[in-house]
Every structure is written in structure tokens, then in C-alpha cells.
Amino acid sequence: MSSISFRGRDLLDVETLSTEDIQHILDAVPSFKEVSERDIKKVPTLRGKTIVNLFFEPSTRTRTSFEIAGKRLSADVVNISVSTSSVSKGESLRDMADNLAAMQADVLIVRHHVAGVPHFLARSVPQPVINAGDGAHEHPTQALLDVFTLQEKWGSLQGRSALIVGDIASSRVARSNVLAMRKLGMQVCVCGPPTMLPVGLDQLGVESTSDFDKAIQSTDVVMMLRMQRERHKDVLFPSLAEYAGRYCLTGERLRRAREGVVVMHPGPINRGVEIAPEVADGLASVILQQVTNGVAVRMALLYLILGGG
Ligand code: CP
Secondary structure (H helix, E strand, O other), X not given: OOOOOOOOOOEOOOOOOOHHHHHHXXXXXXXXXXXXXXXXXXXXXXXXXXXXXXXXXXXOHHHHHHHHHHHHOOOEEEEEEHHHOHHHHOOOHHHHHHHHHHOOOXXXXXXXXXXXXXXXHHHHOOOOEEEEEEOOOEOHHHHHHHHHHHHHHHOOOOOOEEEEEOOHXXXXXXXXXXXXXXXXXXXXXXXXXXXXXXXXXXXXXXXXEOOHHHHHHHOOEEEEOOOOHHHOOOOOOOOHHHHHHHHOEOHHHHOOOOOOOEEEOOOOOOEOOOEOHHHHOXXXXXXXXXXXHHHHHHHHHHHHHHOOO
């Protein structure tokens, strides 16, 4: 039996998770996925617990799947609308979190455009904090659901290869996935225009290239990323059309890949920019399986952190 316990722990990043931690979380997921496949998708595991969703950035998948995950476990889920909260009257983040903690919330789930905010709040409040995406830093639950989706398909990820393509420097999804995939024994290569490739990737054991047409020929999974123009301070590529010409995963490019290659995207997708509709909706795509698994992974995490028994 595993000696790992997540009870009361924060989930702030993949960087500080061990390989055993990651596998412990992934091993808990299938039983929660089974709950979501039932006619009545609800178990009493977290009855009496209160989950607060505190999202300072837009979200469809992460916020909704945390809400669905909490409700399927019978927890009470509160979604704070930041624009109508007292933050708009000048209340500080710290004071807001202290007040939510004083209402005996059991866990805070935080997304913020500034890197490190969930870590700051985790030091400020006694409740566990889950990072739902902080700036360009990390998006740990996205990486967990991505590697779960691959393990579900292949079993062990040891020796498998991944190509992550797009706006790597702006992407918290890329960073968390690089860390999770490397810890699970995968080879990772990132690909994008030179202006979108961060420095220091070699320290994580990651290769980089700007030649998508070559790199796609030797990978087991290709993960496409949205260009995050909201994070750019400078123009990083002359035009969207030129970007799409070189880095859009089209049906023609996909035909150069190995047989059985898996196509992933964390969403939201920009059809025709980084991924062509026929690929997003095609047989190699697991994009909606990622979303389905996102609910089960978040159910497992809430269960492990809030200690439902
Ligand atoms: N993948 C992801 O984080 O999507 P949302 O921004 O919709 O939550």
C-alpha cells in the first residue's frame, strides 16, 4: 500500500511532485471516471465539504470541470465572480482569501494571470490551494489529465515521445506537461517559431526545433497549443496566416506522422490557426477525451486532498 498522502496538501505545480506522487494521483482516477459513466453521477464522498472556485482569468474547461467534479462528489461548490466581488472595490487578494478561509471553505481553487499567486495564497491561508493556472508558469491539473489520457491509451509512458507545438514560451500547459512527461519517462521535443521558444529547456532534458514538418515524423503524440497573444508584449510573428502556414497541424502534415500518432490540445482551440478542423475532429484526436478525463482527474484530486473516506 502506498505511503503517499495528499490529505490537506496544496497542489501548486508539477515541479514539486515526485514521479510517485503523479502515479499515485493517476492510479486514483479510474474509479472516479467510473462514477461519471453511471446513470446517476453522484457519490456522497465529500458531503459537507465546501470548494471555492476563484478564477481571475477566463476559463471554460478548468472552472466547469472543477465544479462538476465537486458536485459529483456531493461537495458544495461556490464560484466567485471576481468582477462582482469586493476586489473591484480595492480589496487585496490576501484579504479576499482570508475572508473565504474565515468562512471555513475547505479548499481554494485559484487561477490568476500572475505567476505565483496560488503559491502566495497557499502561504497565506490554512486551507489547501489548487493551482488552476498561474500566468505562464504552470497548469498542473491540465498536465495530470493529459498524461492520464496517454496512460489510458498506452499503459506505461516510459520511452514514448511527445512533440509540443506552438507558443511554448507563453504556455503554462507546455511547462507542466514537459515536467510531467519527463518524470514519467517520456522524450519531449518542443517546436515553434524561435521567438516562441524559451531558453533553458535543455536543463529539463527537452529538445527544441522550429522545423515542424521534420519533427512530426518521429513522435508518438503531438500536442498543439494556442498562440497566447494576450501574453505577448511584442509582435512574435508577422501574421496569423504565416504562422498557420508553418505551424498549423493540417491533415497533410498529419499524414507525415507515424501510424497511430495521438493528437492532443488543451483547448481552447483556434481552428485554422494551430489546428485544422479535420484534424481536431479526426480519428487521431483525443481532445474531447482530455476534457472528459479532466473531470475524473479533478474528482480524484479533490478526494485525495480533502481526505474523503
Ligand atoms: N485547458 C484550459 O485550461 O482551458 P480553460 O482555459 O477553458 O480552462
